[in-house]
Structure formats: C-alpha cells, structure tokens
Amino acid sequence: MIELIKSWYRAKFSDPNSVTLLLMLLALAALLYFFGTFIIPVLVAIVIAYLLDWPVTRLQRVVPSRQMATNLVMLIFVGVMLALMFGIVPVLWAQTSNLVQEAPTMIEEGKYYLLHLPDNYPNLITAEQVQNLVGAVETKLFEFGQQVVSASLTSIKDVVAWLIYLVLVPLLVFFMLKDKSQLTAGLLQLVPKERRLINQVWEEMDHQIMNYIRGKVFEITIVGISSFVAFTVLDLRYAALLGTLVGFSVLIPFIGAAVVTLPVAAVALFQFGLAPEFWTVLAVYGVIQALDGNVLVPLLFSEAVDLNPVYIIVAVLFFGGLWGFWGVFFAIPLASLVKALLNAWSTQHQEYLASEAE
Template structure:
C-alpha cells in the first residue's frame, strides 16, 4: 500500500509545476473558506465583470477604446437594472406581501383537505397518519415563520452594508472591465515561474466560466419569462413572483426545479383545486422544465453538460456546504475545474511516459 501511494505521489507531484498548482489551489480554497464573507462584493463584481466583458470586447473590436467601451456597457447595464427594479420590483413586493398574508388561510385549507382524506379513502390512509402529517407541517410552518422573522430583524442591520455594496460593486466592475489587462498582468507577477499547469488549467477554465455565467443569465431570463407568460395565460395568481422563482431555480441544478415545484403546485391547488386547470398548469410547468433540461441547457452549456449528473449533484452538495450560495452557483464550473485539474495531471503523466518510450 505504501509503495502504491509513493508511486502515485512521485508520478503526480514530482514536477514543480504540479506542486505549484496544488499549493495555489489550497491557498485559494483557504482564502474563500476563511474570508469568503468579506470578499462577497468582489465575487459579485467578478461575476458581473465576466458577464459584461463580452459586449465590451465586441465594442473594442469595432474600434472603440477600452475606456469608452466600458463606459457604454456600464451605462446600458445600469439602465437595464434600474428599469427592471423600478418596473418589476413593486409588483414582486406586492405579490410577496399578498402571498404572505394568505399563507395562513392556505395552510388551513390544506389542513381541512387532508383531514377529509380518511373519509374519502379509508382503505388508503388513516386518520392517525393525517394528524401526524398535519402536526409536522404546522411545526415546520412555525419554524419557517421564526426564521423569516429573525432574518427580517437581522437584515435591518445589513441595510448600511447593502448600501455600501451598491456603491462598491459598480466601481469594482468598472475598474475590472477597464483595467482587465493590467489586473491580469499583476496577477501573473504573483504566480511562481513554475506555472505551466496553472496556465493550462486557467486557459481551459477562463472561457468556460465566461460562457457559464453568460449562459446562466440567459437561462434565468428565458425560463423565468416563459414561466411568467404561461402562468399569466392560465390566470395563475402571483404569476410574476412564481416566474421569478422558477427563473432563479435554475441556479441550483436539478434540486432547484424540484423545490420551486412546491409553491407553484400549492398556489395552483388552492386557486383551482383538483380541477383541470391545476393539472394543466403542472403539465405545462413540467414541459418547461423538460425543455430547459434537455434543450436549453445543452445549447447554453455544451461543455459543462459533459459532466455526469451525479458529479453535478455531488458538486452542488459539497461546494454549497463549503461556500453557501456561491458554492452552489459555481458548482458546475468548480466541477469542471476538478475535471480540468485531473486532465492536466493526466496529460503531464502521459507526456512523461511518451518521452520515456521515445528515449527507449
């Protein structure tokens, strides 16, 4: 066993480039783990900068200076964000407020529905089972209400922090876009000279991360918009709020769609009952999710979908447990990073074996 481990270690880490790559990864993971809460504005700005670098680069190719292209892109992006906030924000707030007010009534309706099930299907479900489910749901509802209350109280302290973020993040994005080349050169000076594998992994991941962020934004907009239109056609209440929830659910692969199904089904059930409209909405919602997973995702993430769904789910659980929302958001790129690292080390080993063969 010891010889096997020794052989594996010598094969993978005898090259100084491999050791440099390993220590860089350890340092980055430690930084995010211990100081992640302090660099959230930087991460947010980095995601937005990756998103906006594409149009800025296109404007630059048209002959504009980098500074001019950055200013134009930032103005357009800021205008779009303000339009969305002013146009959709009040609607979402009103629908969220109405839904919170109606939630107790919806819970009572659900409780009444469940208590009548033993009378309708005595051979399938007993009264004790229903009471157990009702008690569990009520306990969970109370716990959820306490969590919301505590969140609202603690969030009051964060108002100043959010105001600071609203100033810092746009400034960070602007300078990241304007001074992209200078920042990259400065980062290269911090990396040791044994950087061949680091550059190999970076070149493989840089384009993937850019495509992933851009594709994820497009996926959120498309899935959310289509869901909103479908819910509006069927006159489902809280269509805008549910459409936004469905759109943002794509941030969590596989799990997000299952979680958002609960509020969509609950609102449809309490509005229409077990009628044709309820089942039609669920079927349409299922079709939207199927098209997203089988058509839209392969088109937007042609490189990322090469990962097995098991690896993606494991990455969501692992990186989400480490870094919360950002771990979940970057689960697929991080899983791709692990794959790129394995490819880099495997390629190095294959090159070494090929050199030995040629020498013989």
C-alpha cells in the same frame, strides 16, 4: 506501501509545475475559507465582469478604445438594473406580501383537505397517519416561520453593507473591464514561472466559466419570462412572483425545479381547486421544465458543461453547503475545475510514466 506512496508522490509532484499548481489551490482555498465573507463584493464583481466582458470585447471593435466600450456597456447595464429595481422589484414585493397574508388560509385549506382524505380513501390512508402528517407539517412550518423572523431581524444590520455593495460592485466591475490587461499582467507577476499546469487549467476553465455565466443568465431570463407569460395567460395569481421563482430555480440543477413545484402547485390548488385549470397549470409548468432541460440547457451549455448529472448534484450539495448561494451558483464551474485539475495531473502522470520508460 511506502514505495507505492513514494511512487505516487514522484509521479504527481516531481515536476515544479505540479507543486506550483498545488500551492496555488491551497492559497485560494485558504483565502476563500478565512476571508470569503469579506471578499464577496469582489467575487460578485468578477461574475458580472465575466458577463459583460463579451459585449465590451465586441463593442471595442467598432469604437476607438476599450474605455469607451466599457463606458457604454456599463451605462446600459446600470440602466437595466435600475429599471429592474424600480419596475419589477415593487411588483414582486407586493405579490410576496399578499401571498404571506394568504398563506394561513392556504395552510388551513390544505389541512382540511388532508383531514378528509381517510373519508374519501379509507383503504389507502388512516386518520392516525393523517394526524401525524399534519402535526409534522405544522412543526416544520412553525420552525420555518421562526427562522424567517430571526433572519429578518438579523438582516437589518446588513442593510448598510448592501448599500455599500451597490456602490462598490459597479466600481469594481468598471475597473476590471477597463483595465483587464493591466490586472491580468499584474496577477501573472505574482505567479511563479513554473506555471505550465496552471496555464493548462486556466485555458480549460476560462472559456467554460464565461459560457456558463452568460448561459445561466440567459436561461434564468428565458425560463422566468416564459413562466410569467404562461401563468398570466392561465390567469394564475402571483404570476410575476412565481415566474421569478421558476427562473431562479435553474440555479440549482434538478433540485430547484422540484422545490419550486410546491409553491406553483399550492397557489394553483388554492385558486382553482382540483378543477381542470389546476391540471392545466401543472401540465404547462411541466412542459416549461421539459423544454428547459432538453432544449435550452443543451443549447446554452453544450460547450460549458460536460459532467454526469450525479457529479452535478454532488457538487451542488457540497459547494452549496460550503458557501451557500454562491456555492450553488458556481457548483458546475467548480466541478469542472476539479475535472480540469484531475486532467492536468493525469497528463502530468502520463508524462512521468513516459519519461520513466525512456
């Protein structure tokens, strides 16, 4: 057993490049674990910088300098963000407020429908089962309401932090884009010279991360707008809010679509009942989800995602549990990183076996 461990250690860590890669991973993990909440603005800025680096690089070909390209792209980006903030956010807030006010009525109608299920289907369900189900749902709703109130009270103190982020993040993005070469050179000076495996992992991940972030933004936009247009044509209430929820649901592969189905179905049921319009809304929503999963995702992420769905779900659950929203957002890139690391160490192991054979 000891010899087996020694052989494994020599195969994986006899090369200084392997030790450098391991130490780098441990340092990054410790940084995120102990100081993750303090560097959130930096992480957000890195995400946005990855998203905007592509247009800056393309625009740099037709303008005199990278700084001018950065200025133009940042002006467009800030303009779009302001337009969204003052144009769409008030609509979403109004629809959310109206939905919250109507939620008790919707819950009561749902409760009434459940309580009458034994009368309509006496062979399938009993009154006792319905009472237990209603009690469990009411308990969960009460707990959820308490969590919402508690979160809203504790989040008041974070308003100042968010205002600071609104200033810091655009500044960080601007300097990351403008001084990309200098920042990259400075980071390379901090990395030891034995960084062959680090370079191998970085080259494999850099392109994937950029494609993933850009593709995810496009997917959110396309799915959200398509859902909003479909719900508006079908005259479904809260079309903007539900379309936004459907758009952001793609952040959580497989799970997000299932969760967002509940509010879409609840609003449609409350508005139309079990009429044909209700089933039409569900059918159209199902078509949107099918097109997203079978057409849009392969088109946008063909180069960024090469993972089994089981690994993706495990990554979402694991990294989401560690880092919340950002863990979910980066679940697929982080899973790809784990895959790249395993590939790097596997390559190192094969090289070791070849050297032993010689």
